[in-house]
Amino acid sequence: MPLLEVDGLVAGWGRREVLHGISFVLAEGELLTVLGPNGSGKTTLLRAIAGFEPRRAGSVRLDGRTIDDAPPHRRSIGLLFQEPALFPRRTVLENVAYAPLLQRRPEPEIRALVDRLAQLLALSPLLARYPDELSGGERQRVALARSLAARPRLILLDEPFASVDIEIRAGLRAEFRAALRAFGTAAVHVTHDREEALFLGDRLALLFDGRLAAVGAPSEVFGAPGSEQAAAFLGYNLMASPRGTVAVLPEALVPEAPAPGRPHYRVLASARVGASSLSVLEGPAGERIELRGPEPLAVGTEVGLRWEHEVRVPAGAPLNHGAGARGG
Amino acid sequence: MRRPGTDRLLLLAVVSFLAAFAVLPAGAWLVGAAATESVRADGAVLGAAGPAFANSLLQGGLSAALAVAIGYPAGVFLGRYRWPGRGAVRSALLLPFLLPTLVMVLGLLDLLGPSGVLGGPFPALRWLTVGVPGIVAVNLLYNIPIVVVLTAVGCEAASPALEETVASLGGGPARAYRESWAAPSLAGAACGGLLTFVLSALSFAPPILLCGDRCATVEVAVYRLALLDAEPAAAGILAIALIAAFAVPAIAYVLLGRRLRGRGPRGRAARPIPWRSPVTWGLAAVFVAVLAGELALVGAVLFRSVVPPGATRWGGPWRVLLGPTTASHLGLSALAAVGNTLLFAALAAAVGIVLATAAAFAVVRAPTRGTPVALLLFVPVLLSPVVLAEALTTFWGPLVGGTANVWILIVLSQALLGIPFALQSLEIPLAGLGPAGREAAASLGASPWGAFVDAELPRARSGWQTALLFVFALGLGEFTATYFLLTPLSRFTTLPVAVYDLTADRLPGAAGAASALLLLLSLAVFAAVVASGGAEE
Structure with a gap:
């Protein structure tokens, strides 16, 4: 049974319909990258799955159960933005431990979880620092650690590397991929960066004008773009x-x-x-x-x-x- | 880097104007008063200060606290959720702020007084129109919309990403409130609370009309000492005490307001209304009640101007207003008063917009300069209209030719009281103004002044409409300073002063019609503000 099933999802904001019947499935631990130009509906897709954008039609199921009516905080879906949105008055340690504390997990378990994440994402020397004392890449690593610490079934990544300096971007992508693998967490990652999409995804989907143009292994999609638009966007x-x-x-x-x-x-x-x-x-x-x-x-x-x-x-x-x- | 000449010119213009027409006259008067030996020894004169301060603190504190308690939930509903007509309703909320207190007093009486639309059939409501409850009720009609709008600004300054992150980590709405938008929204409400405290503690017409001497605020006491008791030095001493007492909340308002505007808006702040939550219904109910109260007041003023209590035929008050009786009481016709009102407000708007634009550019160019300039512009509001008018009369009155040219002082006082609010409208479109446009024009050969006019001044255009209309509307409704400056039966009488004079002369019908006329003029300005797409703050 797939972890996530998106079926005929229609969403938008104001009078504008942005997504016109999106359907795809995601397996446990899989990383799907959605590649599309600006304004194609990538962020709206993630926000609709997370429950922040009202759904006009279609359904979203997680673990076989519909989550259409569940509020965002009960969906067990993590969300990472381009801006890491860390809690400014909490240290790195407090940011990472935020969700486990909310879930009232035992303290030794929280400590072990934070240690593991700190090691995995090279955060150990930063645990006592505040967000304004971190670089852009460090902030994104903290944001991912904080999301993973909540042990969500799925993480949604909204162009998390877009505002990171280019020289550390490749390394950060590798760290993200390794961390997601280590925790076995499935992810939907959206980007307009071709190289990033081809590098990160287990599968690649192309999104144009609120419609999925192709879904498949990155090499398949890249090797056989199904339309002129897809071909041009792939370079x-x-x-x-x-x-x-x-x-x-x-x-x-x-x-x-x-x-x-x-x-x-x-x-x-x-x-x-x-x-x-x-x-x-x-x-x-x-x-x-x-x-x-x-x-x-x-x-x-x-x-x-x-x-x-x-x-x-x-x-x-x-x-x-x-x-x-x-x-x- | 060398500061361009235009910056210094703009700053100099603003500082010179404020210095010449607010700081210097007030300073001269107050220093002179402080140096007067006889006044310092005269404890009896200053004995009135104690009760006046107590009244100011009581009325200001109660009015501000209740405004925050009611305005905060309504502001949250306005700031966080998107619904059809939200922008227009937001602008409409500012309508009471543009009306003179006198119209609000009459509106309250028209609504809840013994002959009021609701007070007539429901006598239990009449306690809200007399004494401190009446004063607080009138103040609330002003204060609540201010708190609502500033709370909404605070909500919009919150980070949506942070709030959504909390939800994605499993935190519920209460946790999201605490982590994300409690601080900015409460800061907005506090900002509104501070402003409304200062405005209410220094209110003038409501205590006089609804309670009399026993409820007189400090501003009323200054007015009495200066004008009725002919004790300008004693009035000056009291004014110094007034400024000292209310400087802290006024400065706190300016600082908090600047911090709030500096934070946002962050975009995507407004979201669909979550009707499934009972909290939302509570917020919506408070918001609707605020709106209904405002509409009821406006409706009562208009209704009573057409159908006065016990009238046998409709429209009588308007006939009296436009007839010879009113003209003999005012010393000029009602239409001439309307002409004065429009002319002075237009002139004040012209002066105000030029200086507010100069101030806005001076602030935006050098953000570190923003707070001192904003504080300087707020000085006339802190001085209070009475102190400002007395200072202008004492210092500039003889120089401009006394009562024959008092209209100049009226225009100046209206402009001075409107500029700080116009500045807020102009800072929004100019936010983030960088040197790129000016440098591009300069690289094409434009002079510094030409680069400013071609590349930067057009950025202020969208704020101009709102700021211009705002200063115009505030001038339209300005009562206290104008009343202080005018002599009885002056040919420069404005409509708000006419409303007061007609009330004092026991011509309630004509006063009601004059109020309605003023209200209609303000509604026209409000409609223009909405049409211009402004009044976001």
Whole structure:
């Protein structure tokens, strides 16, 4: 039996309907990442599951029991925001021990739980500090420890790494993943960061305009985006070919000398980015194409494009006018 | 970094105005009074101070405490839940604040007095219109809406994320209240309590009209000493005591108010109404009762102006108001009084908006400067209208040409009393104003003044409408200072003063109609405030 079943969930705020019938299931201990652009309904989805946003239709079941009418504090669902929302006048220790104390657990149990979480999330030296004495990453680790200490059946993560410095973000993701695994806690994590979604999730769901576009293993969803919108959001270039619109990754594009009767692309900008180079090209219809290659291209020159690998996407208005696989 | 010249100019304009028309005149009067040997020795004159302070503390304390007790739950309902028409209702709550106390007194009598709409058929209610209960009832009509609105501001300053986190950790509504929104909402209520304490302790018309000498507040005592007993030095001594006594709550209000506005709003504060909770029903009931009380008062004033007690035909009071009897009692026609009222309020609004805008920019540019400037702007309110008017009369009266040009002092006093509230409306749209816009304009070649006018001044536009209407409406209803400044039968008589004079001359019908007229003018201003989308605070 799945841990969480979301069935035809419709929610919104004011007169606006934001979620239009969302359905998915989540297994015990599983981490589902929901990837979508800003305004797609990611936060509303989490808030509706947590009970903070009224549900207009559909249902949410946890452990097979409907929680539609349960108030948020009786749902056993943890929630982590982009801002950690720590209790400002409590120390790290008091923040982490907050929920176990509310649950009136025995003191030795609370102590053991806090110690375990402190070790797992490297909080031991910080336990006596107050939130305003912590860095952004430390605050998020405290927030996760505080949520896990409540021993919820499920944790909802609302872009928890968005306001964390980029240099510590990767490490923090790994720590979050390890902590969730160690506690066997299932999680729904929403983000607009492609890399984060692909890294963290056991499964990946794409959310556009309040509708789930695809749900599956990250490699499956990334390898076969089901629509032009999904492909574009996952970082593909959309190219027209004799086989219809195809999605091509920037790494798969290869510049070549422009040939008569074939589309020409003008190099707008090009620079070395780390070990490779990133170029932005303009196509015949004014569309922008990203290309990653070993060397930068000369800005202002015109090139043709071929590609080694493509992914078919359902037919739609062609955006680019490539020559097709291997120059078609 | 060097402070741009415009900042210094703006600050200088505000400080100069306040210094010239509030601090300096009041200081000169009060220092002169303190130096008068005969007054210091005259214990009999100052003997009146004891009961006046006791009355002020009793009336102010009772009015503020009851306002907080009733206003807090209603403010929570307004601040935490979203429902249709919430913005308009919020603005409507400020209506009593814009009306002169005199209209409220007459409204209370029209509603609960012996000939009142409710007091007539239910004599048990009449005790609420006499003595201290009557004064407190009138004060509450002002105070409760202020506490409601400031409590709502406090609720909106609470962190929704913190509250939801508590719930997600298993904490119920009581725990969420304690951890998340108790502190800011109580701070809002306390802020309202402090303001209403100062305003009620220094009230003028309600004690005179509903109780007489035995309930006189300090402000009434200052008025009597200065004007009726011709003892300006003794009045000055009493004014010093008044300022000393009420400075602490006034300063506390300014500091708490600034802290509250600095915190929020945090967004997503208002949520759907949780009707399943009995607490919500309680909050809603108090809120509806507050609103019903306000509507009943407004309705009673309008109704009694058309149908006076024992009238055989409708509309009599309006005919008397607009007829020769009223003109002979006032020394000018009612329409001329309306003209004076509108003109003075408009001029006060013009002066007030310029200075409030300058103050708002000076405060926003340098937040550390905010509290001193806000305190300085609050000085006229702390001085109280009577002390301000006496100081203006003593210092500036001879310079502006005495009673012939007293309208200048009326406009100045109205502007001074309105500026601190206009500043609050302007600080909201200017919050978070950074140097980027000004620097961008400067990098394109604009002069410092040009950069200010092009890049920053437009940011204040949305606050201007509300602030302008606020100062205008406060000027419209200003009674105490204007009454003090005017001589009997003056051609500068305003509508609030006319209401008082007609009441004193025992023309209750005409006074009622004048009240209704003032109420209608205030309603028109209120409608304009709502239409401009303002009056959030």
